Amino acid sequence: MNLFTQKLPIILKPFILSLFLSLLFLAFLSLQTPRHTTTTTTTTHKPDLQIRRGYSSYDAYIQRQLNKTLNPKLRKIWTTRDWTRKIQVFSQFFNSLKQRGLLSNGSKALCIGARVGQEVEALKRVGVSDSIGMDLVPYPPLVIKGDFHHQPFDNETFDFEFSNVFDHALYPSKFVGEIERTLKPGGVCVLHVSVSKRADKYSANDLYSVGALVKLFKRCQVVEVRNVDGFGLDTEVVFRKKMNERL
């Protein structure tokens, strides 16, 4: 006779039996449960191209750009102290593009957001005589008035477009769409951008990867990406419009 049948009061026997069965069931369950624990981490992914908040309207955005560009003291500095130094640096960039076969003396060229036009002057000095700049504020004869979200040029006008003001675009896809529209098939677009540090307080967007910029181009291919030292901008991205990309 065992202990269970012999000594326990009869009233406790069902209780002990159910306790034993429960323990057996729990042991079975623990064997079925996977041993490893899964940690779920929620990462909030920051987009690689962020539009800055704080512009209440398109007019407010334009006004902010104009506040700096029309500042008389700054205009004086840009057209005197900064003039020669900036032309020299831009000339080096354009000479290098010529050597790499991306720009030639016969190119019809546009500089987008050219302010007082040192980059246009540099193009002319390296031999690209058919060059013009565009900015919200004109600076004749080098720079004509225009908004890069709606370029004042016909489709397929230019062989070459240069800009170091992508960060000033409130609508980056329009900025790029207008370049693709006004570039001839086979034409080259060169952008100087900042991806490793934030651009200035007049910027309208922040770019955190070259990939996010490349994604905006629908009718161009990337030709080159390289590091540069261009007035606070660190990356040169070169695009070429596909030959079969007519409107």
Ligand SMILES: C[S@@+](CC[C@H](N)C(=O)[O-])C[C@H]1O[C@@H](n2cnc3c(N)ncnc32)[C@H](O)[C@@H]1O
């Ligand atoms: C950082 S500055 C660059 C000037 C010039 N590229 C240089 O390196 O000396 C930015 C320029 O972009 C111009 N800009 C800003 N928003 C613009 C827009 N929507 N259309 C055309 N130009 C614009 C400003 O007026 C300003 O001259």
